[in-house]
Amino acid sequence: MPGTLVLATTKDGRLTRDTLELLAGASRLKEKLAQPVAAAILGTGVGPYVPLLFAHGADQVYRAEHPLLEGYQGDAYVVAIHQICERAQPTVVLLPGDVMGRELGPRLAYRLQAAFVGEFIDFDLDQASGRLQFTRQAYGGKAIAVVQPHVNSVVATAKLRTLEPAAQEEGRTGEEIRIDVALEASQLKTHLIKRVREEATGINLGDAKIVVSGGRGIHGPEGFKLLEDLARVLKGAVGASRAATDAGWVPSSWQIGQTGRNVSPDLYLAFGISGATQHVAGISGSKCIVAVNTDPAAPIFKVAQLGIVEDWKAVATTLIERCRELTGK
Amino acid sequence: MPLNIVVCIKQIIDPETPMSQFAIDPRTKRQAPGNNPLVISPYDANALEVAIQLKEKQGAKVTAISVGGATTTTALRSALSMGADEAILVNDPFLAGSDQRGIAHALAKTICKAGAYDLILTGCESGDWADRAVPAFLAEELEIGYVGYVTRIEVRDGQVIVRRVVEDGYELIEAKIPFLAAISSDETNTARYAKLRDIMTAAKKMIPVWKAADLGLDPERIGLGAARAAITDVYIPVKESKCEMIEGNTPEEKAATLAAKLRELKLI
Ligand SMILES: Cc1cc2nc3c(=O)[nH]c(=O)nc-3n(C[C@H](O)[C@H](O)[C@H](O)COP(=O)(O)OP(=O)(O)OC[C@H]3O[C@@H](n4cnc5c(N)ncnc54)[C@H](O)[C@@H]3O)c2cc1C
Ligand SMILES: Nc1ncnc2c1ncn2[C@@H]1O[C@H](COP(=O)(O)O)[C@@H](O)[C@H]1O
Numbered sequence: 362m363p364g365t366l367v368l369a370t371t372k373d374g375r376l377t378r379d380t381l382e383l384l385a386g387a388s389r390l391k392e393k394l395a396q397p398v399a400a401a402i403l404g405t406g407v408g409p410y411v412p413l414l415f416a417h418g419a420d421q422v423y424r425a426e427h428p429l430l431e432g433y434q435g436d437a438y439v440v441a442i443h444q445i446c447e448r449a450q451p452t453v454v455l456l457p458g459d460v461m462g463r464e465l466g467p468r469l470a471y472r473l474q475a476a477f478v479g480e481f482i483d484f485d486l487d488q489a490s491g492r493l494q495f496t497r498q499a500y501g502g503k504a505i506a507v508v509q510p511h512v513n514s515v516v517a518t519a520k521l522r523t524l525e526p527a528a529q530e531e532g533r534t535g536e537e538i539r540i541d542v543a544l545e546a547s548q549l550k551t552h553l554i555k556r557v558r559e560e561a562t563g564i565n566l567g568d569a570k571i572v573v574s575g576g577r578g579i580h581g582p583e584g585f586k587l588l589e590d591l592a593r594v595l596k597g598a599v600g601a602s603r604a605a606t607d608a609g610w611v612p613s614s615w616q617i618g619q620t621g622r623n624v625s626p627d628l629y630l631a632f633g634i635s636g637a638t639q640h641v642a643g644i645s646g647s648k649c650i651v652a653v654n655t656d657p658a659a660p661i662f663k664v665a666q667l668g669i670v671e672d673w674k675a676v677a678t679t680l681i682e683r684c685r686e687l688t689g690k
Numbered sequence: 691m692p693l694n695i696v697v698c699i700k701q702i703i704d705p706e707t708p709m710s711q712f713a714i715d716p717r718t719k720r721q722a723p724g725n726n727p728l729v730i731s732p733y734d735a736n737a738l739e740v741a742i743q744l745k746e747k748q749g750a751k752v753t754a755i756s757v758g759g760a761t762t763t764t765a766l767r768s769a770l771s772m773g774a775d776e777a778i779l780v781n782d783p784f785l786a787g788s789d790q791r792g793i794a795h796a797l798a799k800t801i802c803k804a805g806a807y808d809l810i811l812t813g814c815e816s817g818d819w820a821d822r823a824v825p826a827f828l829a830e831e832l833e834i835g836y837v838g839y840v841t842r843i844e845v846r847d848g849q850v851i852v853r854r855v856v857e858d859g860y861e862l863i864e865a866k867i868p869f870l871a872a873i874s875s876d877e878t879n880t881a882r883y884a885k886l887r888d889i890m891t892a893a894k895k896m897i898p899v900w901k902a903a904d905l906g907l908d909p910e911r912i913g914l915g916a917a918r919a920a921i922t923d924v925y926i927p928v929k930e931s932k933c934e935m936i937e938g939n940t941p942e943e944k945a946a947t948l949a950a951k952l953r954e955l956k957l958i
Binding site for chain 2: 436459463464467468470475478480487494498499503504505506507508510515550551552553555559565566571606608609612619620622638639652663664666668669671672675676678683684
């Protein structure tokens with residue numbers, strides 16, 4: 362049956378927020394296109410997630426269990442999701458705009474001969490033609506582009522932290538479809554040797570309520586230790602601009618922005634970050650942006666709600682003290 | 691046997707030009723070039739750097755290729771002056787308006803015509819459109835292994851070990867040659883500046899220009915007519931936000947005011 366298919370992912374025993382965002386997008390598409398929402402879940406022992414997917418808006422769940430699908434591996438995932446698509450015949454496939462989805466999306470589009478739309482921020486039906494169209498950022502966030510697929514099969518990645526996550530509806534059920542994926546180890550062209558975690562405060566940037574972030578204005582790796590202290594006091598995560606990650610001051614996985622992570626905390630504290638559009642592209646979902654920068658003309662003040670024109674260090678040091686007092690730690 | 695490395699580079703208008711210099715041409719619905727410089731798309735320059743470091747370390751032939759207009763020769767010449775051994779430009783009006791699949795098709799055919807290859811490197815995203823699609827399409831078309839967001843590569847006994855940035859850290863991944871990696875930046879792969887002497891040598895090198903017909907491109911896959919999606923509009927969004935500047939006599943005073951304000955807003 363034609364419909365929208367969402368690739369679900371899980372973390373620490375839960376559906377990821379990314380998945381809930383995609384399901385929210387798929388539910389909106391259901392209203393516009395009057396077509397059901399399907400979700401695909403891959404892995405081993407993923408049965409418990411099926412009712413959760415129904416509760417968050419899926420009408421059908423395609424469940425593919427296979428030992429080679431435990432953990433993301435591109436060659437295995439693309440085969441599995443392709444086989445699910447052959448069965449489900451979706452008109453729209455939605456993937457998260459993370460490292461996995463960005464890699465998988467175009468590969469799947471190639472195999473399905475579908476149109477590919479990268480990192481949409483919104484979609485609607487074109488008033489004139491009635492066709493589905495997507496909006497996405499272009500030119501490093503300086504412009505918005507409208508993309509209209511010509512064909513009736515589309516694979517799209519969603520820019521994360523743009524859609525509100527789908528709410529849970531108790532008692533909602535659907536149809537579960539088991540897929541026996543034909544997959545062999547010899548089909549895998551790459552093998553994971555090692556995985557290293559680099560989260561300073563143990564809090565994931567994408568889920569953090571508070572993000573403390575530093576840029577070139579921090580002037581070295583030592584300064585980031587202070588930002589880590591602040592993040593710890595605030596129970597937040599630490600992030601960085603590309604200038605800081607490219608300098609090797611902090612790990613690349615801390616990069617926030619167009620190439621890096623999208624974050625939407627309640628509070629984003631930007632220290633020594635100029636506010637280039639490619640950086641701002643990753644923080645636009647934040648509720649409150651605070652900028653601390655020595656240059657009153659820095660573009661970050663155009664997107665911030667609160668600003669301080671000062672050296673970052675003195676401000677961060679006092680903030681740590683004050684926040685300790687205020688939060689009683 | 692030295693490695694054969696192909697680096698795919700795209701020439702774009704400098705993506706770090708400030709907003710004040712940025713405009714959309716209402717007729718073409720694309721960025722108006724203005725007086726902004728043309729550059730190698732930033733992550734492609736990181737990819738070139740990775741290739742040249744491999745060449746320096748263990749010997750390799752590095753070929754830079756690009757699908758683009760006549761001006762793209764300049765980008766390819768910078769690649770040569772950075773240390774690439776050869777460069778090929780694919781320039782054909784039939785390719786105008788191609789989608790990522792069309793570009794990948796042209797790149798795949800170019801790579802096969804150019805000879806044996808072990809490693810193909812691209813940027814992880816282009817600086818103008820950031821579709822993040824060409825590398826994946828290219829790997830699919832060539833049916834070779836592919837990983838994105840790679841910052842470092844080691845090659846040992848016909849095996850590649852790549853370091854790939856992921857959401858919460860990094861991974862080391864092993865792959866067989868031939869292999870395609872889309873490169874992201876870190877402190878080890880910042881693109882070098884070319885030396886004057888190398889710029890002079892590069893200026894004398896021939897850059898062949900290949901056409902769709904030379905490559906036997908499938909007309910069903912290239913050009914505007916083959917694109918599976920159309921970009922129907924491009925505009926600059928209107929953003930309005932007002933920033934409240936926190937005043938005070940010292941940084942400490944301002945910080946204290948900020949803390950109080952954030953508390954009041956229940957943000958901390
Ligand atoms: C294709 C592409 C993708 C990109 N992706 C990303 C991305 O994902 N994320 C990202 O961040 N960038 C990205 N960029 C890079 C982006 O364009 C900017 O170059 C980068 O964000 C700049 O980082 P910055 O603000 O730290 O440095 P700068 O622009 O150099 O700004 C440093 C700021 O620090 C201030 N400062 C200096 N000293 C102090 C002090 N003592 N106290 C307080 N302030 C001080 C300065 O006034 C200045 O405003 C991308 C670029 C391209 C082309
Ligand atoms: N016209 C082109 N010529 C050569 N390489 C390209 C071209 N377009 C894209 N690429 C490569 O594909 C990468 C990703 O581009 P994109 O899919 O547009 O984000 C770029 O960083 C380049 O390495």
